[in-house]
Amino acid sequence: MNTRPTAVLYRMVMPAHVCPYGRKAMWLLRRKGFVVDDRHLTTRVEVDVFKAEHGVATTPQTFIDGVRIGGYDDLRRHFGQRVPEAGATSYIPVLAVFAVAALIALAIDWLSMRTISWMVLPNFVATAMCLLAMLKLQDVEKFSSMFLNYDLLAQRWVPYGYVYPFAELGAGALMLAGALTWLSIPVALFIGGIGAVSVFKAVYIDRRELKCACVGGSSNVPLGFVSLTENVMMVAMAVGMLAMGF
Known part of the structure; x- marks a missing residue:
């Protein structure tokens, strides 16, 4: 019996463009031991429909246990990783x-x-x-x-x-x-x-x-x-x- 946690990942995979953040989200989920249900959005229409349906502005989007976690940065925060805030000062x-x-x-x-x-x-x-x-x-x-x-x-x-x-x-x-x-x-x-x-x-x-x-x-x-x-x-x-x- 498979006891590994599962996640659903929606990401853009088009003939001329594969979202880099989708790739990163896939890698991070697998690294954390998840079995990923990788769902591709292959056209601009599919992307726009998905965004409107879920009320989101960007892809990829990750769902764990039926709960939307969010984009790649949100996924990192979910796993306790530090995400620099936009415009934050840094040395x-x-x-x-x-x-x-x-x-x-x-x-x-x-x-x-x-x-x-x-x-x-x-x-x-x-x-x-x-x-x-x-x-x-x-x-x-x-x-x-x-x-x-x-x-x-x-x-x-x-x-x-x-x-x-x-x-x-x-x-x-x-x-x-x-x-x-x-x-x-x-x-x-x-x-x-x-x-x-x-x-x-x-x-x-x-x-x-x-x-x-x-x-x-x-x-x-x-x-x-x-x-x-x-x-x-x-x-x-x-x-x-x-x-x-x-």
Whole structure:
């Protein structure tokens, strides 16, 4: 006798489109030990009729023991999984950048010296600068608009918001290569110094709750300690290179 729980899943499976969330719902149900009665909605008419009949706006829809659980996110909540709310702030994007930058820095150090040395730190900072600049350059218009909310120089000279990601990328790449330090060090000091002062004023003096433009204009990273860290790292990198006589 089959004692496994059962679920009914309605999902779009059309010749030109198979709903990815339907696939995810199927995988999650099976992973949780359910026998799935997989019911395909194969035409737009079938989808519209199903939505109207059940009073829902989206598919897939899962039913367990005759009770509608809902879409894929609702199914995850039903199983006690965390589902990020739309528009919620998160540090995950910038932490992911720092983690990838650290791995790249370690790889560069190992490739060049077959060991891990103190050079991993400047390589990490320079790589993080390049990655953060890349994210900003995906949509410079959005970035510059968010940047104007708190950057003191951009508020006085709007084009600075467009210049910033290129300056950050250029300084990071030159520092990583150890080339043209007479240019990269002043640029990093300049943009990092202004950025640090701007973030500190907005967050710790004016107590404003803003989104940071550090990982691009579409992020929900809150302006705060991590945002300040980006700019402090640039300044520290430049000061360190000056101290070492680069």
